[in-house]
Amino acid sequence: MRALCWEGAGALAVRQVPDPELRNAHDMIVRVRRSATSGGDLPLLAGRVPEATVGEVLGHEFLGEVVEIGPEVRRHRIADRVVVGAAVACGACWFCRTGLLDCCDNGTSGVTAEPPWVQPAAGCYGRPARLGGFAGGHAEFVRVPYADVGAYAVPEQVDDDRAVFASAAAPAGWQGAELGGVVPGDVVAVWGAGAVGQLTAGAAVARGADRVIVVDEHDDRLRMVARHTGAEALNHRYVDVLAELRERSGGRGPDVCVDAAGPPAGPTRWPAVEPDGGVALREAVHACRKGGTVVTLGGGTAFVDRFPLGAVTDKGLAVRGGRRRGPAAIPELLDRMARDELVTEHLATHRLPLERGADGYALFRDRVDGCVRVVFTP
């Protein structure tokens, strides 16, 4: 089959690779209909993930139809149209049964490199095999482990271009508002107007936030925020963000601040000599009201130093992290899509054949031509 492969730092190419095969009884094979670029792929693309191996297939947001099922798969049949959550989770461990599917104990495979904190989180498609990941969705076919847990049938009235965002971007946005505990009347600030930032803003509006403000530096993305999410837009190149947020929140500061600006540019190992990242996170901590909640969705294993811990303790903030929402939210998001309450297709600013995968990632990485997400069709 054809697949978009990592070829070393900064390089991608569509290659001929072996078709995936069933490896476990709970697996199924999906023929991909759509797959989307994601900010979580950029550290890998840039060569900042030392565990990556040349030839690995990228992509963790995809949708397709079932072509083969293992003997233990109960909820799916051949030819079902399904969206697959980015996280690979077993559904049986204590974390999964408690609803924390993104923390699954059994979602990675093989002899994997242990993170310094030793506990592996759920697996993921399009991540290095040495980190327990699975081949990605930018391909003609994908193996889906624990298919009954991670894949969901797409309602007939939701088309592919909308439903593909139910894989990871919309669950991540939903998680941003959920971890923030957004309730009616809240003022919510979101850093980052990419797909996840916009979907976080939309989720905060849906949960009844009184005022939602999105901070970014790209005017085209901010125009999209204003048009599609019901949130206000702030361009940090033109305004003092902290002063503006205080003014727009009655001097209190936002109740909930979500860093959805993507993986920070900080080092992936520590100690490091690379420049420090985490600008958005620091600003979120400084902006948040006393006793408020700061949520960081920035993925990657980056380290962020110069963290304003004094502001966290003085203001009594709750800081919560999430990287990849487990698939549990997908059915609800698909229902909202079916009722036109959640509209996502505008996020696919570019649609390309998979053969142009490298061009698509260049557009996405450099944010040129108003690119928010590129959606590929194999």
Add this chain to the structure above:
Amino acid sequence: MARTGWLAGSAVALAAVGARALVRRWPPRAGTDPWPGRWQVVTVAKRPEQVLPGGRWPEPLSRLDGAVEVRARAAPGGRGTELAVRPLGGEPTLPGPAAHLVGDEPGRYLRQVLRETKQLVETGEVLRADRSPLDRPEPAG
């Protein structure tokens, strides 16, 4: 090659620890545990009698019979069973998979065995990786 490298590395680490007080290092680095014989523990989301039916060790743990000791107890809060393993003392010549307990980083090896044991008990399978990336790239066609 990797194995002799680990062996030398852990011998050096042990010698250094013997010579002076343990300096806390962050982040923790693989192979620097000054006490490689410690208990490695995993919590399995099943009751002890399901994890060790009739007192028998589950697969793949049972392959280490004679090389490790095993303890199990009910985990608090209905979380299942705390399953603990540590190498038996000394550095005997061990057959088969148990050889890892001498040559490699034993703690890491035992964590991997416990992880597979847990997966098998909880999900009925050990999750297998995709085929190796090494046999993935083919000439562009």
